[in-house]
């Protein structure tokens with residue numbers, strides 16, 4: 128097959144053309160059209176393929192194979208000759224990216240003999256990877272300045288074809304190993320390399336290059352650039368953002384960074400205060416919850432055959448405590464029913480040995496419901512509580528969105544939530560899980576909270592064979 132005539136090399140500003148169809152076939156990627164000549168630049172050298180239309184059928188991709196150019200389109204073309212049109216905005220964008228990349232790579236070479244090892248032109252950025260482990264900000268600024276100076280010089284971008292035996296006459300930035308005809312691109316006498324890409328006619332058309340950021344990759348440095356019209360769009364966006372920040376932070380432009388530092392420090396101080404306060408709240412609540420077992424609680428030392436004291440909550444929270452709690456948690460959790468065990472009665476009952484999943488231990492059961500409490504605070508309270516021995520607990524936190532449940536136990540309790548999981552969660556349509564010693568999840572906003580807590584207590588008591596009802600009153 129005869130090679131496709133490359134119109135894009137002849138006139139980089141031409142948009143429309145007429146051509147004859149040489150071949151047309153369908154493959155797995157759609158219809159492929161091969162023309163006798165084309166303006167469509169095929170993907171290559173880091174530059175994406177042109178977009179556009181052939182007889183108003185969209186061209187999705189353009190590839191080159193052995194100097195034959197294949198246009199990928201979505202449907203068959205029925206005519207022998209076609210009208211082609213390239214997407215000029217797309218073409219000009221990538222001519223800017225590509226020519227700008229030549230300028231920048233040339234500047235990297237001039238500033239510090241930095242070799243360009245790879246280039247990527249994406250939708251947002253053009254990246255240039257240079258062969259070095261590090262580069263200073265001073266050098267980066269020099270590269271940007273030099274490339275922009277060359278834009279101001281507006282030197283012609285020349286494409287010339289030479290033979291490989293003429294290569295020694297040219298001062299190439301990058302060695303060329305191609306044999307036969309070689310296409311050279313030079314930007315005045317600033318930079319010269321072999322390149323098959325498609326370029327602007329003058330460096331001034333690049334308009335502007337701007338460094339955005341750098342990163343380390345493969346032991347090299349990759350530099351992100353905004354080139355051409357993209358750099359102006361980027362400038363507009365940044366101006367808009369800065370204007371918003373100036374209003375939000377009530378600051379002028381030059382003081383924005385100081386203002387942000389100041390805010391960051393303030394946030395750190397607030398975080399520290401919050402942490403201290405949370406710690407106090409958790410201590411307060413922990414003490415209060417445990418007081419139910421030790422304060423007005425029936426308390427009896429175990430007899431010789433039991434291993435530890437047994438504690439049963441029987442008193443209600445004091446009015447003073449309730450007031451204190453309300454200061455921290457508003458609106459306060461609702462009270463549930465509670466049975467007070469008369470003195471002596473409780474003492475008698477609590478001397479019973481408990482058998483909890485084979486462990487001969489006795490536990491304090493804590494049941495609590497919160498309303499609109501901070502989930503993290505509840506979780507931290509739970510963590511603080513289970514540091515103590517022999518605690519098993521279930522807490523609910525109801526917010527406007529959902530209800531979260533937490534079940535936990537002290538490390539020394541061999542409690543396996545999975546044994547009661549289905550029995551407890553399924554009837555209440557709750558989800559969640561975890562691992563010893565904390566399990567948590569969410570329930571529907573319409574969850575019967577009291578029913579859930581009662582069921583947990585019932586299951587635990589049954590399993591544990593614990594006598595009586597132990598209920599921590601809710602503040």
Ligand SMILES: [Zn+2]
Pocket residue numbers: 225229312322323324325326
């Ligand atoms: Zn090029």
